[in-house]
Amino acid sequence: METVTHLVAAGAPEEAVGMGRVTLKTVAEAVGVSRMTVSNAFSKPDQLSPDLRERILETAAELGYLGPDPAARALARGSVGAVGVVLTDSLEGAFLDPVSAAFFGAVADTLAPTGLAVSLIPAARAGDHLAARDLPIDGALVCACDVGQESVEWLRRRGLPLVFVDNEALPGYARVGLDEREGGRLAAQHLIDLGHTDIAIFTIDPSGAPGWVDDPTARLVNTVADERRAGAVEAISAAGLMPRMLTIEDNDEAHALPGARELLGGAAPTGVVSFSDDMAAAVIGAAREASIAVPAELSVVGFDDAPIARAVTPGLTTIRQDFRAKGRAAAEALVSAIAAQRESDDGPVPAADGEHRIAVPVELVVRDSTAAARGTT
Amino acid sequence: METVTHLVAAGAPEEAVGMGRVTLKTVAEAVGVSRMTVSNAFSKPDQLSPDLRERILETAAELGYLGPDPAARALARGSVGAVGVVLTDSLEGAFLDPVSAAFFGAVADTLAPTGLAVSLIPAARAGDHLAARDLPIDGALVCACDVGQESVEWLRRRGLPLVFVDNEALPGYARVGLDEREGGRLAAQHLIDLGHTDIAIFTIDPSGAPGWVDDPTARLVNTVADERRAGAVEAISAAGLMPRMLTIEDNDEAHALPGARELLGGAAPTGVVSFSDDMAAAVIGAAREASIAVPAELSVVGFDDAPIARAVTPGLTTIRQDFRAKGRAAAEALVSAIAAQRESDDGPVPAADGEHRIAVPVELVVRDSTAAARGTT
DNA sequence: CAACCGATCTATACCGGTACAGTAACTCCG
DNA sequence: CGGAGTTACTGTACCGGTATAGATCGGTTG
CATH class of the missing domain: 3.40.50.2300 (Response regulator)
Structure with a gap:
């Protein structure tokens, strides 16, 4: 039962100037009890009589003692908070x-x-x-x-x-x-259910060279990206289709838009599973540039359900993560x-x-x- | 000259099991020097001879001493980091x-x-x-x-x-x-410069009753909101116009959209200065609902230049704060x-x-x- | 040759608390 | 009335460091 109750002095802190720092000892001497008792008055009220405690708290307030010093307490207790x-x-x-x-x-x-x-x-x-x-x-x-x-x-x-x-x-x-993998699977499966057969995965690979990847079943370095990829690949393969994959270096605007342009540049897929909502938004942007209608000609799935998923037009189908x-x-x-x-x-x-x-x-x-x-x- | 250099042991921490905690004392005794010297070996390398320091660091690593305990150091030094x-x-x-x-x-x-x-x-x-x-x-x-x-x-x-x-x-x-006030002024002045004469301020007032405010020159409780309001009112008044003002309780989606609807409900202003980009976005949303064209029939200015300012269509004119x-x-x-x-x-x-x-x-x-x-x- | 010096290292005294093991007085019970 | 159990407090020993003022010693310097 650890019930700390500090007095909140109504007025000014009354800091007795000149007097060094006010510590347990100061208060203890002023009241005429042991240091330990003062400590208990603050940290373990049930260890002393209510009226003595009252007196101690009062004196402490007068002296401008603020309660146990956090650093000292951390050391003595072994925990910081x-x-x-x-x-x-x-x-x-x-x-x-x-x-x-x-x-x-x-x-x-x-x-x-x-x-x-x-x-x-x-x-x-x-x-x-x-x-x-x-x-x-x-x-x-x-x-x-x-x-x-x-x-x-x-x-x-x-x-x-x-x-x-x-x-x-x-x-x-x-x-x-x-459950990243499940997310990847859900995203891809959604496109499969809509009848898409040419599905591209648009993801990141900080270490690899950006661009189309030969083998979408190969692991990525980034764990999160890899799990999402794996889930998508699983679903696509299970449907008897061949996944394609294009990676960019980083999940930011500077990389996403050029990547998205490349993604749609050649034989554009009809469905895209993206690593993030930001990247999905970039795909939508690139599609608009290329006059590819979303969703009529191109379906795009994001990931995260970040604010941008709603802000963008059309609203992004995405995998919501409950952050x-x-x-x-x-x-x-x-x-x-x-x-x-x-x-x-x-x-x-x-x-x-x-x-x-x-x-x-x-x-x-x-x-x-x-x-x-x-x-x- | 405080140059801390910790050994980063290549292998496992070698934590001598069973042995209690490893402290300065442990190391000091093992090396056969005083506690203080060990402390200096870690915190003030120039206070002891390089080879002794080397020996201490070595022994420390063997013993699994990790360097000064943060909590203890915080207490002794009087600063936490x-x-x-x-x-x-x-x-x-x-x-x-x-x-x-x-x-x-x-x-x-x-x-x-x-x-x-x-x-x-x-x-x-x-x-x-x-x-x-x-x-x-x-x-x-x-x-x-x-x-x-x-x-x-x-x-x-x-x-x-x-x-x-x-x-x-x-x-x-x-x-x-x-410089909130300047921001409010800039926003309003921009609309004035564009020739608007019916300018409404759309802001927040957590304490007041939401709705149209009788006296836009009265102070708001929220300091930030009040400064922005004051700036806008200044500019508008200086142009010889009368400001109008509608407040909502809080700067969130739940309050902003209804508020925006009310703002445009009656005799809609032709220009709106908003407390935030979110609220400006809500105004644009409400305008779309009411088939009011932005910016042709209604000009909207936001505040903050948050990400949404770019995401929304049309892109939001706003006051950029350099966060x-x-x-x-x-x-x-x-x-x-x-x-x-x-x-x-x-x-x-x-x-x-x-x-x-x-x-x-x-x-x-x-x-x-x-x-x-x-x-x- | 004595006084002085810088470079090293040690001794002591905190930093400001908390844990734990008493101790003394007081109650309860058979 | 003796012993067990409370309640209220105290004493001591840390928690794991750092600051500061010496002590020691080979080497200068006037």
Whole structure:
């Protein structure tokens, strides 16, 4: 029963000037009790008589004592009250993407009631600082970034509870991710159901040379992209069709539009499964340039159901990812990982059972960018 | 000269099992030197001979010592390496808004090279925890939220360096914000220049009753909204025209569309200055419903230049806020406030000069949602 | 030759709390 | 009336570092 109740002084902080810092000791001496009793007055009210507690709190307020110093408390208790989140190298980039920003918000919101704050961990080192090594945190989320990174390695070495999001987890750690493969399958199957027979996959491959890919069944480096690809290829192959695939380097406007032009440049497919809504929007843009009617002549499926999916004309048929559910799942997994570590502490098993893999479901949202293939009833 | 260099062991962490925690002491005893020397080996390399340092680092690596414990270091040094950001009550909401998400990203990115991590501070209390009081941080950004909040009050009492963003600052603290008023003026002036004479202001007023406002010159509660309103009213009045104003409760889709319908319902204005791009988009949507042509019959100006400004058809004329510049300015102001406090420390003046008010410039971006008023050359 | 110096390393005293194991007084019960 | 159980508080030992002021020593310097 840990019930902290701080007095909120009505007036000014009364900070007795000149007097050094006000600590437990200061208050203890003023009241004439031991340091420990003052500490308890703030952190464990049931450990002392109500009237003494009252007196202590009062004196503390007069002296300008604000309550336990967070840093000191963190050291003594062994827990900080914050968890880290490792995103990409460019935090700015991560937050420009509405999907990842929303995910982050959902994480923070889910964590808020537990009293945990969320700290962004810059992946890169800053001079001699490396946040993943130097920042006091109780655990961390590793999101959609290279697992081999120095930062991730440090988090691991520190023995922190970790949860991997949209990423292959290191062995022994929990993982939360979309059911990407199912998403890819749903997207492709939707086009198949509409009677399309020439379906192209438009995705990213940061490492490979951009352009048409010889073998769409070959793995991609980017895990997420690969899963979506695999799902689509599965569905297309199962329908007895041959998939085509064109990749670009990165999921941004600069790469997407040229890629989309190339996609439609030669013998244009009648259906496109895209890695993202942004890329799907680029395909629609390229189609407009080439006077290809969407959805009459070309059906386009996106992925994510980002805001742009609705903003674009025609509205994008897409695979909705419930970023809120993903954020919640990730936050909850992390909280329980932290709790588990606290339990076992020096207990025998660190995280042996923790091979949790949580798949967040996806859903097909049909809007106006897809229609039955020509020549189909 | 603080040059931390940690050994990154190639292999496994070699964590000597069973052995309790590995601390400075462990390493010191193993090497046969004092604790302090080991500490220096990690934190102040120039304080000991290179070869001894080498030996210490080696032994440390063997023992599985990871370097100074962040929490302990934070206590001893009096600085944590993280700053807080207070946003709205709903973090999720804040990150759903691309503008505030991008701002946050810019802050994080600017701070990254300084080694500071960014912690989100949930404004609401969680049980007995209140992040603003309990989280170890070196300073904080207070963004677009009620300054009277309990959280803000705690940050102040803790004596932390603070910077207020998009907000009136508490006395003595720095403030960073857009030049909102100028933005409002630019938006309205643009319509005036196009010959519009019936210009309506479409904005938010969380506290008031939604609907047409009798006196557009009366102050709004929301500071940002009020500044933009004031700017627009200034320009319109200066042109010898009478402004009209309609408010809605909140800047979201649920409120914006009905509000926009009402705006155009009766005698529709020929020009609208909106509080945000989202609301401007809603106006365009409502205009389409009512078969009012934009921009031929109705000119609409947004605010923010959020992604939706480009996504919508016709492209939105809007006031661009450089969220990157704003984020950078806020981050820099905070960093210097932290530095200043560290300097003065127990020095005489806490932040007397710090009445900095940094105005981030805005800019009119003309797209296709505005045109000359009918009957104008 | 004594005083002085910089380069290295050590000793001590915090930083500001919390955990845990008492201790003393007071109640309850057979 | 003796022992078990509470309640209310205190003492001590950390948590794991860092700052600061010495101590030690070979080498200068006037």
